[in-house]
């Protein structure tokens with residue numbers, strides 16, 4: 492691989508911009524030129540190295556030299572999660588085994604895992620994306636980063652680990668689980684930042700409460716680096732209000748790299764995508780036609796600097812839009828909306844399309860509601876049963892039946908005003924719903940399909 496991964500811009504040492512972030516500000520014209528150059532390289536590489544990709548191109552009569560502009564990307568075939576399963580384990584790999592540095596796998600929902608081989612350059616590209624996210628979040632050498640994402644085949648742990656290490660942070664690699672010890676170490680080692688799923692952080696918050704640990708008073712925690720699952724801005728506000736930390740959003744996926752493909756800046760306009768490595772498109776999931784910036788559709792990525800498993804036009808199934816406006820922070824890398832929904836997660840209830848995030852947003856607008864809930868769907872022969880179990884905060888929980896009934900009605904109204912349906916709301920005591928050490932499953936769908 493002959494392309495520089497690290498900033499190629501002259502860096503002014505007096506600039507407040509962290510050196511690792513210089514590339515974030517590359518002016519648009521050279522950025523597009525760089526992307527085209529890298530796209531052409533990638534297509535050629537994949538055409539030579541990945542027989543399935545070559546065959547699909549040949550079926551369409553496309554050859555690498557047909558890619559003359561960035562818009563020509565639409566000539567190329569899409570790839571999907573099912574391809575990674577159908578050609579399990581390494582049918583989409585471009586690197587030889589002696590070039591491979593590490594595998595990552597993701598289980599997804601059912602069936603065979605998907606496997607991604609990475610060369611050392613790929614790992615460095617991914618680390619670069621992660622470092623740029625952390626630098627953008629305000630982390631610096633001297634920060635103590637607790638990595639509570641799981642380590643292993645899942646990209647979360649190692650992704651956050653290498654990103655923090657690259658930036659010069661002190662890493663506390665706790666992985667997920669053993670929450671009691673996590674809280675103790677966080678306090679005793681002066682942890683300033685934690686990386687984990689937002690749902691696991693909720694569990695850490697519970698445990699801190701149980702131990703009488705107040706984040707503001709007893710810890711140095713300032714930054715939460717949250718991702719790997721959808722979470723709403725309401726959830727972000729709840730976490731920030733209760734702990735005093737800043738909850739940053741980091742996005743990534745195994746197929747493209749891991750955490751560090753995109754992240755939010757302090758302006759919170761959405762997530763900047765490191766598009767010098769990960770080229771984004773938004774498509775209409777029905778027609779598969781590219782949509783202009785500003786329109787909501789399915790996010791598609793092409794890796795333009797990856798050798799091990801070059802992914803071309805990979806359909807993420809995540810729904811978002813690319814912004815047309817430039818972010819006030821000055822970064823030129825395009826911004827996408829936070830991923831609040833994944834097309835796979837859409838529920839059809841009584842004929843209405845509902846995303847779990849809409850329910851979360853409604854629930855968390857009621858201050859007495861704790862950020863723990865479960866959506867349960869079951870069916871009788873004729874009717875879907877739609878229940879939401881919601882935890883009440885310790886302060887609001889009482890045996891005053893009338894007060895609880897009043898709260899239940901307010902929760903129902905909050906949800907109903909967003910989704911237009913009337914679920915059965917069941918208020919439950921604090922601490923009774925399942926917690927998670929990683930990605931949480933909040934929907935139990937027992938309906939017969």
Ligand code: ADP
Nearest residue numbers: 597598599718719720721741742743744745830
């Ligand atoms: P799996 O597909 O098995 O869950 P991954 O760990 O690779 O495996 O998950 C990637 C997916 O996680 C993304 O496609 C997206 O749906 C979700 N995700 C990752 N980061 C975020 C984030 N910050 N916000 C919302 N969703 C996210």
Ligand code: ZN
Nearest residue numbers: 756758818820
């Ligand atoms: Zn910005």
